[in-house]
Amino acid sequence: MGDPSGIGPDITLDAYLKRRELALPKFAVLADPQVLRDRATLLGLDVPIKEIGNEDVASVFDEALPVIPLRNAAPASPGQPSALAAAAIVEAIDRAACMTFCGVARAMVTNPIAKSVLYGEGFAFPGHTEFLAARASDMSGRLITPVMMLAGPKLKAVPVTIHIALSEVPKALTRALIVETVKITADDMKTRFGLTEPRIAISGLNPHAGESGTMGREEIEIIGPAIVDLQVLGIDAVGPLPADTMFHDAARARYDVAVCMYHDQALIPAKALGFDDTVNVTLGLPFVRTSPDHGTAFDIAGKGVARADSLIAAIRMADDMSSRHA
């Protein structure tokens, strides 16, 4: 469902209406059915909605949008998020994770949430990524390190540090974290994306990748040694590369995934090169989770202008990843 006051309902309805034209895989929505009915009315869309249990998606999907109702109320007012919907938002994510981990669903796709709405209600995670890792750790009994990847036709980019302040990045970056992140990335490129020998390009942290230590020493003391560790493990990793020159067309042709040191270093090029068709994927989980690359877009919720392309790409990618892994 995502935040019911954001564009999640708009793009979900639009994706459903395009199911035949685009031959989309079948999906069900964990949501308050009334939110979807109200949004369809607001947008003037004729979308039949059918409430179902966990099991009836395939038989319903062609004729109606299958909706698995939530236990918590999800009051929605387009563009005006409310903490009153927080419990329902978290319930939808948690139940989707449980259904996917248990094999009731092949994959989960999350619609966008605004974390600030959830923080006040006791949600202690900076995003889906960290929440899903905690839930996956609980369910699987092993500690899971989540890896965020923004994947589009022109670029796959992974930030080593995720939702932390820029000022915290240098002390959060460790040789072990870089090695772990790249190992998970390389593994998932093989198992979930079908790349037999993924080529990984690793950025520096500082301007000019530190310019031989004159503009910062993380490349010499942390990133470079991590790359040597990865090469010893047989992973095709190169770097540290200056971040400003690793995203142009010719540079991107030399690698499959760019691993960057912090959130915006990876997400700015990913969203700039393909805001409409890039997908946010969580690697390292024992199940498949994808998401559109954009946020709740409260400024356009309920206005009929939200593009469903990234959600559609996320649904397709979830289908591909789960087919390949099965």
Ligand SMILES: NC(=O)c1ccc[n+]([C@@H]2O[C@H](COP(=O)([O-])OP(=O)(O)OC[C@H]3O[C@@H](n4cnc5c(N)ncnc54)[C@H](O)[C@@H]3O)[C@@H](O)[C@H]2O)c1
């Ligand atoms: N996966 C997620 O849950 C996720 C991802 C990113 C941001 N967020 C959250 O979303 C909230 C808003 O973030 P933001 O404003 O930085 O980013 P945003 O992506 O919501 O919006 C940025 C701009 O892009 C436009 N836009 C976004 N998606 C669009 C679409 N599908 N079609 C047309 N235009 C679209 C918006 O109208 C806005 O002008 C924040 O609380 C943030 O934490 C959530």
Ligand SMILES: N[C@H](C(=O)O)[C@H](O)COP(=O)(O)O
């Ligand atoms: N960092 C993501 C982005 O800007 O696209 C966004 O916050 C979503 O993160 P989660 O998937 O962890 O919610």
